[in-house]
Amino acid sequence: MEAILITSPGGAEQLHIGIWETPVPQPHEILVKVAATAVNRADILQREGKYPPPQGASPILGLEMSGEVVATGSAVRKWKQGDLVFGLLPGGGYAEFAVIHEDMALPVPEHFSLTEAAAIPEVFLTAYQALQWLAHLQSGEQVLIHAGASGVGTAAIQLARQLEASQIIVTASASKHQICLDLGADQAIDYKSVDFQEAVLQHTDGQGVDVILDFIAAPYFVKNIQSLRRDGRLVLLASLGGGKIKDFDLRLLLQKRLQVIGSTLRARALDYQIQLTRDFSQFAMPLFSNGRLKPVIDRIFAWHEVREAHRYMESNQNAGKIVLAL
Numbered sequence: 378m379e380a381i382l383i384t385s386p387g388g389a390e391q392l393h394i395g396i397w398e399t400p401v402p403q404p405h406e407i408l409v410k411v412a413a414t415a416v417n418r419a420d421i422l423q424r425e426g427k428y429p430p431p432q433g434a435s436p437i438l439g440l441e442m443s444g445e446v447v448a449t450g451s452a453v454r455k456w457k458q459g460d461l462v463f464g465l466l467p468g469g470g471y472a473e474f475a476v477i478h479e480d481m482a483l484p485v486p487e488h489f490s491l492t493e494a495a496a497i498p499e500v501f502l503t504a505y506q507a508l509q510w511l512a513h514l515q516s517g518e519q520v521l522i523h524a525g526a527s528g529v530g531t532a533a534i535q536l537a538r539q540l541e542a543s544q545i546i547v548t549a550s551a552s553k554h555q556i557c558l559d560l561g562a563d564q565a566i567d568y569k570s571v572d573f574q575e576a577v578l579q580h581t582d583g584q585g586v587d588v589i590l591d592f593i594a595a596p597y598f599v600k601n602i603q604s605l606r607r608d609g610r611l612v613l614l615a616s617l618g619g620g621k622i623k624d625f626d627l628r629l630l631l632q633k634r635l636q637v638i639g640s641t642l643r644a645r646a647l648d649y650q651i652q653l654t655r656d657f658s659q660f661a662m663p664l665f666s667n668g669r670l671k672p673v674i675d676r677i678f679a680w681h682e683v684r685e686a687h688r689y690m691e692s693n694q695n696a697g698k699i700v701l702a703l
């Protein structure tokens with residue numbers, strides 16, 4: 378089969394379409410002819426040689442896909458040839474064919490295109506896991522979502538709305554505010570010109586928010602802690618701004634009884650990911666069907682334009698997902 382391969386670790390110019398062995402489905406796996414995949418920051422790190430795939434995962438990039446089932450493993454009862462599915466992968470999405478465990482695949486909602494379906498798994502499962510499983514966001518609580526216009530941010534805004542957050546505050550570049558507000562955010566902070574901590578305290582009567590989703594890490598850590606109210610939860614999902622902090626006073630955590638939770642979805646055990654997919658599916662699939670949740674696509678590239686797609690993400694221009702159509 379054809380697949381997008383990496384010549385050697387480095388920049389986007391290292392990506393090219395080459396030939397790779399077609400995967401063979403194990404008893405509980407299905408083989409999918411991939412119609413679309415999507416770009417993730419993890420792909421960029423892996424391309425640079427900084428994020429090796431988990432043990433046993435395909436070395437090919439691609440953490441999600443949509444497509445048509447073309448073969449099923451001997452123990453699969455759930456799917457048949459011709460079914461349209463989408464789902465989260467530990468790798469292998471940037472290819473003509475990919476295998477996925479039968480319980481990790483979800484049916485493509487009726488009125489969705491395959492490109493729309495490919496924009497769902499990574500960001501919606503991550504945001505759902507963060508808000509529901511890790512932060513235990515409760516109805517009536519207030520939430521701050523950093524990088525609100527990112528793929529994960531755009532999913533998190535919509536999910537926080539459905540989980541009945543009383544106020545959703547985001548940080549984002551000013552040009553991306555409208556999309557966040559249209560998706561359900563109540564306040565958008567231009568973190569480049571305004572101190573987000575001051576703005577959050579203003580919007581919450583000086584109390585702070587209950588939950589923060591953060592991808593920036595070190596430069597935001599102290600301000601995040603200051604922006605949380607008592608019993609608040611900070612979920613840390615990436616370290617785009619760096620990972621090391623100096624001179625942090627741990628008593629700030631004690632005084633407000635705060636929780637700091639770190640997580641990476643890709644490294645989780647298969648059983649955990651299956652349970653998350655099941656739980657997410659029960660909650661979210663009816664909401665995708667009735668239009669309360671929607672995948673947010675910034676741009677669709679043809680897969681032979683993968684270098685441009687990676688450079689586009691690296692330039693921080695996107696609001697929502699970057700999809701690769703095969």
Ligand SMILES: NC(=O)c1ccc[n+]([C@@H]2O[C@H](COP(=O)([O-])OP(=O)(O)OC[C@H]3O[C@@H](n4cnc5c(N)ncnc54)[C@H](OP(=O)(O)O)[C@@H]3O)[C@@H](O)[C@H]2O)c1
Nearest residue numbers: 418503524527528529549550592614615617640641642693
């Ligand atoms: N832990 C997990 O399980 C998990 C799962 C999925 C993704 N992630 C991580 O979550 C992050 C967001 O992913 P995504 O796919 O949603 O990203 P994305 O769509 O590429 O959006 C990232 C956005 O973050 C903003 N940003 C703010 N400060 C930044 C900085 N210092 N460096 C780079 N960008 C900065 C930029 O938007 P503005 O113009 O608004 O600043 C940028 O467009 C990534 O780091 C990804 O690896 C983690």
